[in-house]
Amino acid sequence: MTGSPLMLRPCALDRLMPMHLALDGSGRVTSAGRTFARLAGVDPAGRAVFDLLRLRRPEGVADVDGLRSVVGQKLHLTLLHANLRLAGIAVPARGGAGNGLLLNLSPGPGVVAAVRRFSLSNGDFAPTDLANELLFLAEANAAIAAEAAALTARLQNAHSDAEERSFTDALTGLRNRRGLDQAMDTLARGGGRFAMLAVDLDRFKAVNDAMGHAVGDTVLRAATEAMVRAARAADLVARIGGDEFAILLYGAIPRDRLGRIADDLIAAIERPIPVEGGLARISASVGIAISDDHAIGDVASVTAAADAALYASKQAGRGCWTLMGGSTAPEAS
Amino acid sequence: MHGLMNRAVQDFLTVTYGEAAWRSIAAEAGVPERGFEALLTYDDALIGVVLRVASRRLRKRSSDLLEDMGTFLVSHPRMERVRRLLRFGGSDFDDFLQSLEDLPARAELALPTLDAIPRFVLRDDGRGRFLLTATYAIPGISHIMMGALRAIADDYGALVLIEAVEPAEGRPDDGESVRITLSLADFRAGRGFDLAGSGEGRGG
Structure with missing residues (x-):
């Protein structure tokens, strides 16, 4: 160390380092910065430094001689009264008191919490403090x-x-094919029993061609309403093509109940629909397949069975339903 | 430019003139349908278009509109965060003015991509008279400054006189200036400022 010693009065030290402690040779506080005094909650003057602070690291330092041996090192301390962690550094300070130490402290990253806890303000920090x-x-x-x-x-x-x-069909507000695929994916991953109704509207193309697209749209909406009523709120109705629909009924549903659902659905769709220029009449062919009859998770095979059942219904003259099961004989309306 | 300023303009117009007024201004100016996002970036020119459309539709002089916006930025409860972040600059109004030159560096610490903060240069005659010059991407920054400085002086409880300074002829790149005369730094009690805050800022 070169240069002449620097003499600073306590008030100057306080301005520079409001968190400092000046110690005499025996480790008693000769002066303390105003912010330290505020955090300590007691007047530090005259107290032994280790009554105020505990040194956590370096370990094993509990008296002023020990403190003298770690000058210049980074110190990890706890302010005892407030149980507040502080960072610090000690340097020798030979003043009127002789063999003293100057200890400067900071709450480190705990400063935000400390400011809140002790209601500190700008004036409690030196202007150079970050x-x-x-x-x-x-x-x-x-x-x-x-x-x-x-x-x-x-x-x-x-x-x-x-x-x-x-995932939504703009005309009917039903799920579209992507929406159905997504629901089928979920079923394939999660398992669970379900039944699928593949529904084709009969004579829809003829009505659409003869009476126009606007009437066609009205008819589609009416058929949609019939399907939504046939299903429960938790079930899924999807429009997967111009006049092709699919209904996913979740859970294990008895075969006879499925038959009645299909009967009611076909009857509802066959009800004449009031449209501009008279009444439109369509019907529906339905193919039913049940997941119970297939290996768990084999969702694709249920779809294929429902399609095959639908084809059978069409072959049988339309306006009817067929239930396909892998292990039992097909049933039909 | 960073959407922070765009969003502030949107908030100002919405709060002051209503949602419907903002929507019609936004539609004419070509603002994205959902409005501005403070964390996204927009073309520099867009904010100027919004302000021109607003000025015409609301029949307000552009300078008045900008000054009102400056006031809104630092005094409206919705902008409490801005007020707090500005008040970190200093413990009194004088101190605050001195801190403005550091504002861009501060803002960049918080958000390195933030370019919506004006660059300030402060000249101080040592007798309570200041000349504050700002360079910014939006013309009319001096009017925003007038409104904002009056409001923040109020916040500190300082009595000040703030006047616009005509830009030097043909030297628009030198920025826009306002003259500030600080009569009394502690004219009356300002609004409190708790360094730590409540931990739950509002709006913004």
Whole structure:
């Protein structure tokens, strides 16, 4: 060390280092910074330093001679009265008291919590202290994080809206083929029994060609309503082609109950539909397949069976249903 | 430019003139349908278009509109965060003015891509008279400054006189200036400022 000794009065030390402790040769506090006094909650003057602080690291240092042996090192301390962690450094300070030490302290990253806990203000820090900047950053960071979370939530909503639209048939509001595929994927992954009704509208093309697209749309909406009524709220009705629909009925449903559902559905679809220029009449062919009859998770085979059953219904003259089971003979209306 | 300022303009217009007024201004100016996002980036020119459309539709002089916006930015409860972040600059109004030159560095610490903060240069005659010059991507920043500085002086409880300074002829790149005369730094009690905050800022 070169240069002449620097003499500083306690008030100058306090301005530079409001968290300092000046110690005499026996380790008693001769002066303390105003902020330290505030955190300590007691007047530190005249007290032994180890009555105020505990040194956590380096370990095994519990008296002033020990403190003298770790000058210049980074110290990890606890302010006993407040149970507050501090970082510190000690340097020799030979003043009027002789063989003393100067200890400077900081709450380190705990400064934000300390400011809140002890209601510190700008004046409690030296202008060179970065505590103020740290508090500014903590606050700015919280604001940005909140903004980012809000933005993510908005984007997520927009995303699910778009996804919802992409799974929905615009005309009927039913699920489209993608929506059905998604539901089938979920079934394939999660298992669970279900029945599938493949529904084709009979004579729809003829009505559409003869009476126009607007009437066609009205007829489709009426058929949709009949299918939605036939299913329960938790079931899924999808429009998978121009006049092709599929209904997924979740759970184990007895065969005779499925037959009645199909009978009611065909009757509802056959009811004449009031349209511009008179009444439109259509019917429906239905193919039914049950997952119980297939290996668990083999969703594709249920679809294939429902298609085969639908084909059988059409062969049988339309306006009827067929239930296909792998292990039992087909049933029909 | 960073959407922070765009969003502030949107908030100002929505809060002051209503959702319907904002929607019609936004539609004419070509603002994205869902409005501005503070964390996204927009073309620099868009905010100028929004302000021009707003000025015409609301029949307000552009300078008045910008000054009102400056006031809104630092005094509206919804903008409490902005007020707090600005008040970190200093313990009194004088101190605050001195801190403005550091504002861009501070903002960049918080968000390195943030470019929506004006660059300030402060000249101080040592007798309570200041000349504050700002360079910014949006013309009219001096009017925003007038509104914001009056509001923040109020916040500190300082009595100040703030006047616009005509830009030097043909030297628009030198920024826009306002003259600030600080009569009394502690004219009356300002609003409190708790360094740690409540931990739950509002709006923003």
